Amino acid sequence: MTMPTTRYARSGGVNIAYQVVGTGPFDLLWVPGWVSNLEMSWEVPEYARFLTRLASFSRLILFDKRGTGLSDAVPIENLPDLDQRMDDVRAVLEAAGSTTAAILGASEGGNLSILFAATYPERVRALVLAATFVKRVWSPDYPWAPTPEEREQERVMLEREWSGDMGLADLAPGAVGDPALMRRIATFFRRRASPGAAVALNRMNTEIDTRSLLPALTAPTLVLCRRDDHGVSAEESRWIADQIPHARYVELPGDDHLPWLGDVDGLLDEVEVFLTGVRRGPDPDRRLATVLFTDIVGSTEKAAELGDRAWHELLEKHNAVVRRELDRFGGLEVDTAGDGFFATFDGPARAVRCACAVAEAVRALGLATRAGVHTGEVELVDGTVRGIAVHIGARIAAEAGPGEVLTSSTVKDLVAGSGLRFRERGAAQLKGVPGTWQNYLVEP
Template identity: 30%
Template sequence: MGEMIDAGGTEFWVERRGEGPDVLLIAGLGDVAEAWQSQLDGLADRYRLTAFDNRGAGRTRLPEGPLSVPRMADDAAALLRALAVPAAHVAGFSGGSFIAQELALRHPGLVRSLVLMSTCARPDAYFRRMTDFWHWMVERAPGERAMLEAFYLWVYTARAHADGTVDRFVEEALAFPHPQSADAFRRQLAAFEGHDTLDRLPGITAPTLVLAGELDIATPPRLGRAVAERIPGAEFEMIPGEAHQPFQEAADVFNARVDAFWREVDAAADS
């Protein structure tokens, strides 16, 4: 069960689970803490996991004024400090990985390690055309179900559309009592469209693992590889047969890989 936590004067909805080294999970566009359910359930025997609703998603209010990735990174830092977490393994996916990059650059002392899933450092022409359509889609879709069904075409594998997984996610989203407004979706999306860390990535000092789904069309593996090449010592791995959100579709594979990475980081720090 989650709770509201005051961090820097803003109330954030936070879910915490487990005991052990601290892990901060940062969700992407439109997603809430529950997006990480497979990690909250599957890794809580080894870690103390914290997931939260970003500004403008779920139970965390949308602020007045501009919304930006650096501002959301400062939110994550304020949340860690409010929870008295001196440093955490940080994992972010999609837009959450943009926030995680900025967190590592702006607040390096808070980041023990970095996992970037479905990431990029600077949106390319394809990404911009895709997100331009998403702005139109959320405004013009004939209903919330139609919008979700269209949006999930970029997110999940054809396998998940065929086997009922996407249908289940759509029903869960429709039943969620704190839906994101169209305005909040567009404002979050605009913030992620403005993300650009490409020239600053060499300043990241935390051990970093970059993961990409082989079939991801929203943030293709080449974008993740470019991120890994810019961060000193970063590892890059592609997950075969997966799309934008392997942490949900292939949770066991994702959990095993990040667990191994975090164990390696902790062992190196203790040696």
């Protein structure tokens, strides 16, 4: 799925960024936790897959809370409270033409969802709370929350580590063994908010207490929690569900606090069946992959110059070189058409290095190739590889010049720390692909 258009709703003189994606039979508002960035969300494959699944059975409405992401910045000393953010939600729903919606709130976003559902019950058809807390500082009657001292230590750590891993091991313990994924998540968080805003919002969240609203909720409610979540305990989630009339509680295996990491399909299966009554499950033939397209520049002219026999012999040498490099870097040849190759990789850095190696090797044959690399979700159908990611990769390759390897911004972000160097090529309209795409040239 390509990035949807970002629009703006006015709320009390502030611009609130929002997007609408999907054409499902009901509206679903996604309320993220803490901080967010609409457009960056689609550039993180794991998050994009989460949102795409939600949009597959709903008309999904997304927004950035004021002070974060693409919404207007606000003074750190004057951050919005839950009431103001509730007004922002109402403004977004009205701008999106939504009169009633299901709401899915995660972590701190669950509190905003609770407040909106309790205040405007006529506008909420269902409520889903994932990894949600309703109080964020310890008290004898709420023993699951961190102590004030622990919250202060967390703020000190955030301010000190916002340029590093910012304590993500607690939010995404399943990613600890994957340095590239951890860097990707950290970059995502930095683009969501400044360090000052992140710390100030953390301080504001410490003051949240929506316990008194739970008995007033009337919408059908699902409470989800992963059993070993480091941020919200299962006991805490069960208590929350017990306070909500007729709420359903589902405890899932796992320890990732971020709902778009870990066993995402297991969590979304529960969301989908609760909201639609159908347990469809994920498409078993969809997966994340890096696609590589290469072809020979000026092949028609070269063939005319050499004649059929000589050209065929040269083409066979070219194909042997490409296949050698695919084998060397772990690529899987999907298709060969004329003088072009389409291959997939399980890692973007290997795909980029393979493309560079091909470009270098064919120079000895008097040839120049162009290549395009993109990472996204693909469909496997009867042994073929399909999907919008395939079209994007092919279109990026078509933008490359002789000897060039072009990549999408997704690939550039995924290979951070690999030693590969890039130069911004600029935004391009890719034929047949909606939106504008930022391409990057791989430097030698």
